[in-house]
Amino acid sequence: MEHFWHIVTSVELTTTSAIFRITVSLLLGSVIGIERKRKGQMAGLRTFSLISMGACIAMMLSIYVCQETVGLLRGDPSRIAAQVLSGIGFLGAGTIIQMKGSVRGLTTAAGIWIIATIGMAVGCGLYLIAFVATMLVLVVLTILEQLEHRVNVGNEARTIRLKVRGIVKT
Template sequence: MKYCVQKEGANMVESELFSTILRLTLALAAGGLVGLERSFHGRPAGFREHTLVCISACMLMLLADYHVLRAAAAGHSDAFLDPTRMAQGIMTGIGFLGAGAIVKEGFAIRGLTTAASIWMIAAIGIMIGMGYYVAAGAATFATFNINYVFRLIEGRMNLESYAHFHVRFARGEAPSERDLRVILADCGCEPSGISYGLVGEGRWFEYQSLIKTLGKENLNKLADRLSANPYVIEFGIAPRGD
């Protein structure tokens, strides 16, 4: 009887060890795959960050999962242990990490996709840690395709682009708002709410607006048009990032 108990305990330890190594390996593969795509595109959170997040989420869920099993094996069946609380804590903490990947560069906001990717890879790590391999595999495949394949699709689509626009002319040489709208229209750009006024202690006349266009090449066309205008003192076109 004693031999049977020892053998059963050894089998349980061996099974737990195999399951732990398998889950951590899958978490390494999932985080590495998604992270490589982010690193390839020069994002602030790439291969190492995604891999660490996925493995750490997996380890914490292994802790919660095996804690429940060990408590049941020890005869504490009346104890209430909820592994989902660990998942809630993980996702809350990852939210702060994702927020650090979001940066504002002028009028552009970048890092939203990377932040969402970090949040997603944490969820994948949680699923691997709990042993939901099919769901984790499907989520990894979907995340990789969303980050990589969808980027290629977006590159072929004629999407609306927005940019913050300002241009300065010498005082007394600025075109009228109607003439400026004609210049923008010729370049395929549509302004929204043009504002204007004197700047630089009254030396320059400045127009500001949020412009919309189909195709970012129109912004290059507008820049060339303004560069060739001898009355333009200064201009800026700042595309809005995502």
Template structure:
């Protein structure tokens, strides 16, 4: 009986060790990039998921759905919206996948957990370069424009200016304040062309500030 209990405890410790190892690998990547959920946080999430799974197996219950719900709350806590910019989505996704890896470890599927950890690291590190390259080819920028008058034709003139550089535009908001027309316009296209538009706006007689 003692030998059997020791055998069970030994395997539980192995699962806990793997959960900390895989969580630590993902956490190091987040910590290196100074993200909200870093080294210790990801380890604890992965470890917690593994422990919940172990307890559920011993008690003959299923708590995986509750783990998913709880992790959802943690993930939502690292997502921030400021104006038109949303940040923290990748970190929230890492929290989500680290919990799944913890559950996999808890069930004893080390191969799946190892593969998932490796794939996640590849996505976070190598594919970030692909993202950066795509962003240099096709970028987006929201221009906050103050025109020199309240003439709405000035907005059309700005959009024509953008099209000259093969850029697309989308009006977010247009308001009048005092003797000026103000607009938030999203511009998308090659980042070099967006920079050229910036340079032209500096000299444009219809733009008071941007």
């Protein structure tokens, strides 16, 4: 077991550590995805799992390129990982729906963004950071939601519709 842990926590990316990282990112993405699906959101278990694994793989690709091209004078292998966040923005935008003056899906969009960063952390081998972040996301999505409902935060805005028969000029 100690040998396995040494392999998966090593800075060097191996097949074993890569498989372990993908599996961990799948599990962490699933935890958040289950919570989102439980709330009735369209993006759920499969979506969050795939995003987390994809971000993890992109991060490992960045590491692999650096690892295999030591001494490379031109180029920036970290660009792969950097572009993950840009691409995730498009997915997040797709979850935001505007209906009759209200916007829905912002929390899911933010969840998609953070699960990508959690997947990237796993891809770097930052397992504890990824685990703690996942737990904090669950706190935000569950406990802070209950607190929000209790204190009626966000319920101050109301839509008022006025119908006017004519315009009075002065």
